[in-house]
Amino acid sequence: MSASTGADAPGATEHAYFQAVEQIFIGLRGAPLLLSPADYRVAVRWHQAGIPLDLIREVLEQVFTDRRNRGVKDPVSSLRYLQRAVERAWEEARELSAGARRSAAAELEVPPRLEALASRLEAVAGEAAQDLAPEAASRLVLTATRIRALEGSAETVERQLGRLDQELVEIVEASLAGAVADDVEARLTQSLARLAARVPAEELERARLRLRRQLIRDRFQLPVLSLFSPEAEA
Structure with a gap:
């Protein structure tokens, strides 16, 4: 299944952003997984919000660490499980920095x-x-x-x-x-x-x-x- 088909066909930057999020997620999960069109829509939402990949990586690492510490065995199989944590962390970051991180993310060197x-x-x-x-x-x-x-x-x-x-x-x-x-x-x-x-x-x-x-x-x-x-x- 390709997350880039149909009405959700992305621009180059959206597709690349999704691939990067996918690699972060799979690397932490530790097993191959096909993300769904719904997961792609989550990633597009993050991209449109200007959420930096480093923040996503930090949040996902924390979520996976917390689950291991609690002894949770069931693997996370969707970005939707992580959506609230990522977006809450981004809102907090924006409040603390008055949007500075978003501006920095938009200016690619x-x-x-x-x-x-x-x-x-x-x-x-x-x-x-x-x-x-x-x-x-x-x-x-x-x-x-x-x-x-x-x-x-x-x-x-x-x-x-x-x-x-x-x-x-x-x-x-x-x-x-x-x-x-x-x-x-x-x-x-x-x-x-x-x-x-x-x-x-x-x-x-x-x-x-x-x-x-x-x-x-x-x-x-x-x-x-x-x-x-x-x-x-x-």
Whole structure:
């Protein structure tokens, strides 16, 4: 299922923001998950409100920590569970800072974010060299060079990053072989089996590609190529 279809089709920045929120959520949850169109609408609401990703990350980390401390076993499966906590924290932040954080979030400093993404991608290429074909590792480094060369408005750069992000996963996916490929397929089978009980068969098949890409991204710690991603804020 794609959260970016139909009436909810996003602009480039909204889609990138959603991807970044999704990565934060999945990273804290610790297991692959398909977020729903309803979750996408929550993320769009946060984006339109100007809620910074660092605040979302802080709130989600606190919620997950509190649940662990209370011994709660059921996993959080939707952003809607977290919506009230995030929006309450944002309202408090706005009251304390008279909207300063929102203004800061709206003014993206593009060059340092591109440098952060490129540096992270170069690090990934080095760390994953033993699991990737030499050509794939070289193409990751080349992608980092292309990221540094991007120019234009934040919206223009975001669209270009979106295309590079698609290529990034395809580069790694095409190089999978041996034990690494087997591991990804095994995890994919497990994830689909967990979804099978609550997702229609036709929807499950559409989910396969997205889950596979998600698992590849997690396996190699690939950054989301977006000005809004956590890696861009490093």
